[in-house]
Amino acid sequence: MDLLRNVEEVVTKEELLNMKGGLAYLGFEPLWPIHVGWLVWAYKLAELKEAGFDVVILVATWHAWVNDKGDISQLRAHGEKVIAVLDKIAKFRYVYGDEIAKDPRYWELVMRIAKETSLARIRRATPIMGRRAEEVELDFSKLLYPVMQVADIFYLGVDVAVGGMDQRRAHMLARDVAEKLGFKKPVAIHTPIITSLSGTGRMEGTHREIDEVYALFKMSKSKPQSAIFITDGEEEVRNKIWAAFCPPREIKFNPVFEIAAYLLIPYHGPLEVGGRRYDDKSALEKDYQSGVVTPQQLKEAVAASLVALLQKLK
Ligand SMILES: Nc1ncnc2c1ncn2[C@@H]1O[C@H](COP(=O)(O)OP(=O)(O)OP(=O)(O)O)[C@@H](O)[C@H]1O
Ligand SMILES: N[C@@H](Cc1ccc(O)cc1)C(=O)O
Missing domain, CATH: 3.40.50.620 (HUPs)
Structure with missing residues (x-):
């Protein structure tokens, strides 16, 4: 282990x-x-x-x-x-x-x-x-x-x-x-911390320590729009992922990428994205940064896998 x-x-x-x-x-x-x-x-x-x-x-x-x-x-x-x-x-x-x-x-x-x-x-x-x-x-x-x-x-x-x-x-x-x-x-x-579904917004002028940044911009139950709840149904999960901040080629503070990298691949993998299988986050990282994997493909894959994972926990 x-x-x-x-x-x-x-x-x-x-x-x-x-x-x-x-x-x-x-x-x-x-x-x-x-x-x-x-x-x-x-x-x-x-x-x-x-x-x-x-x-x-x-x-x-x-x-x-x-x-x-x-x-x-x-x-x-x-x-x-x-x-x-x-x-x-x-x-x-x-x-x-x-x-x-x-x-x-x-x-x-x-x-x-x-x-x-x-x-x-x-x-x-x-x-x-x-x-x-x-x-x-x-x-x-x-x-x-x-x-x-x-x-x-x-x-x-x-x-x-x-x-x-x-x-x-x-x-x-x-x-x-x-x-x-x-x-x-x-x-x-x-x-690792999963970022709010709406991203971090513009962070300029905020010279904050990294844990303060996480505390401010994490997915949080105090900000219901920022989060996918364990109780969300299939349609809610798909709609939230679809609307989520997911800049192309950018993996930092990208909540959809982070759900894939920190949750789905390690604990519910492999993740099937655009016809390719990922059982290691660095391969997905590389393909997303180079544009081989698009935000749309990533969102589809993350929504499907997350729905299945949440089903197991209900
Ligand atoms: N977005 C996140 N990604 C990963 N881990 C998280 C996230 N939010 C909280 N945690 C972790 O979950 C544990 C409980 O945190 P906490 O109670 O602050 O979560 P929360 O549900 O976002 O609550 P609140 O909205 O009240 O801050 C802590 O160990 C924290 O680091
Ligand atoms: N500070 C933690 C909760 C916590 C409370 C007491 C502890 O001993 C540990 C963790 C949080 O916000 O989630």
Whole structure:
């Protein structure tokens, strides 16, 4: 099993390759319906499980409440629906944020981590909650969110922290604080992010770090027009893909190409495009960039394959 395939970044590869199993974790804010971007990490977690890791998923009810996504009981109900989909991919273990928050030891960890962290660093970590630093100024609880996410890692005893690229600041903070507090330093695996179906628009004048760019322009359930939901029917999927941003010969921030490259080819391949079969993303990349594969061909192929994949998860 190649754990390094279809990941954007591993910190560090050597540490991961030297591991013989351990606890891998990912957290999500439970809100239904989820979009297809989530499948990228779900399949990576399934690979980790297959490789012998114990995989625990944190249903982050508390964090989602802090992030204004609903009250705890509503969020738990959303979480159940997400778990029903993940169950079709692999049997993972689940813990709930509101359960671990009942333990005083959890809050002791929060305080110890906060003591080792500057306010400036916490402000820079807000992409992990899908927000810009300016947005959290009026609600102090949101500044505790990154500290809680790091506390989750130590509380659960995580060896490998998994998340999309927009989550990297939590994991880098956990690595730094682990050293200061003498805790186990987690390896971080960051999976690729699928861009919003409407693309990024014009990005000039925005000198942003890459994880901020991802947080702003990713396919996101907060922007329903940007996303293909797991609940979308065949016609909806086809219409959305048909209308999606998909510039010819351009693969960067091209959501249709990314769905093919990061989701369909690795986990539901091979992908049949314009009469050719692709079981490796670099071949499709080359053919798309040279114009051998057109946006229309790519859209047709992605829509058909995605409809079939979603069918399996319903
Ligand atoms: N577009 C995407 N492509 C790939 N992974 C994603 C995408 N969006 C989110 N993720 C990953 O899914 C996990 C949950 O993220 P998050 O709750 O922010 O997703 P979301 O559904 O877009 O929510 P929101 O709209 O509230 O930001 C994180 O690990 C994140 O990196
Ligand atoms: N920050 C994550 C959710 C999360 C919450 C707590 C964690 O420990 C990990 C992840 C997101 O927005 O999706």
